[in-house]
Amino acid sequence: MHALDVLGDPVRRRILELIADGDVPSGAVAEAITAEFGISQPAVSQHLRVLREHGFATVRPQGARRLYSVAPDGVREASEWLTPFQRFWAGPLAALETELARGRRERRRPSPPPAHEEQP
Structure with missing residues (x-):
């Protein structure tokens, strides 16, 4: 399975x-995913297995618990595949950052005092 196939599933993402x-304990993962997606604990376990088998997650036992964390290999594979396409979003993101910075500067500038209107 290609890295992007693994990431194509919203539950795995x-x-x-x-x-x-x-x-993160597997129980906490299962609880959150079950609440958000309405799938069973065994289905969550299957998704965790796919993530482990394809290098996206690691698991280590701690007593009776199993603790999960992100493994760099799968993420790196997905990133390497996406690298040639960065040109499609790098420019627009840089432009967005420029506009956001401009907006922050505008908000920091003191506003001019209101013009007083003369009463007749």
Whole structure:
């Protein structure tokens, strides 16, 4: 299975988001995914297995718990495949950053005092 096939499933993408900071118990992953997607714990386990087998997740036992974290290999493979296409979004993202910075500067500038209207 290609790295992007693994990432093509929204459940697996969400699992990666959940474990991105590392060492998340499988029970916590299953609880979150079941609540968000309405799938069973065994289905979550299958998604975790796919992520492990394709180099996107690692698991380590800690007592009775299994802790999951993101593994760099699968993410690197997906990133390498996407690299030739970065030109399609790098320019627009840079332009967006410029506009965001311009907006931040405008908000920091003190507004001119209101013009006083003379009363007749």
